Amino acid sequence: MSGFEARLAELGITLPDAPAPAANYVPWVKSGNLVFISGQIPMRDGGFITGKLGADMSVEDGAAAAKLCAISLLAQVKAACDGDLDRLRRVVKLTAFVNSTVDFGDQPKVVNGASDFLVEVLGEAGRHSRSAVSAASLPFGVAVEIEGIFEVA
Structure with missing residues (x-):
């Protein structure tokens, strides 16, 4: 184990198998040296992390759900590589x-x-541009959904 996976191990994190798509799409597409990852939703122990920020979920719980999305994003990047x-x-x-x-x-x-999680694991390679958008609802009632674009060798 080397590099990024060693850093994940130091943090006590094992990447799950890349989640399968929930509808008619592919989990990732490579174009040149870019990988476009479809939206990832937060899962723990086989269940979805659900809730609505500003109603029944705290910012801290929402951030924890977003971290789970980032873990799934890395799992998809690993599959694409x-x-x-x-x-x-x-x-x-x-x-x-x-x-x-x-x-x-x-x-x-x-x-x-x-x-924060991606920077903690990847260092400068984890710094990125970003949009954070409100949604009235998300699939399965999840708290957060995150898609990403990654550069790979």
Whole structure:
């Protein structure tokens, strides 16, 4: 084990198998040296992390859900790189959707759960551009959905 996976191990994190798509799409597409990862939703112990920010979920719980999305994003990158996460060169962009009430404005704080995690694991390669957008609802009632663009070797 080397590089990024060693760092994940130091943090006590094992990447799950890349989640299968839930509808008629593919989990990732490679184009040149970019990998476009479809939206990942937060799962733990086989269940979805559900809730609406500003109603029944705290910012901290939303950030924890966003971190789970980031873990799934890395699992998809690993799958796209034939099992070699060290081919990852950088996170280019995240687009995050936060299931939130109309008056909730802390979407960026929620998405920091993913962004902070990626920087913690990947260092400078984890720094990225980002959008954090409110959504009236998300599939299965999940709290967050995050898609990403990654540069790979």
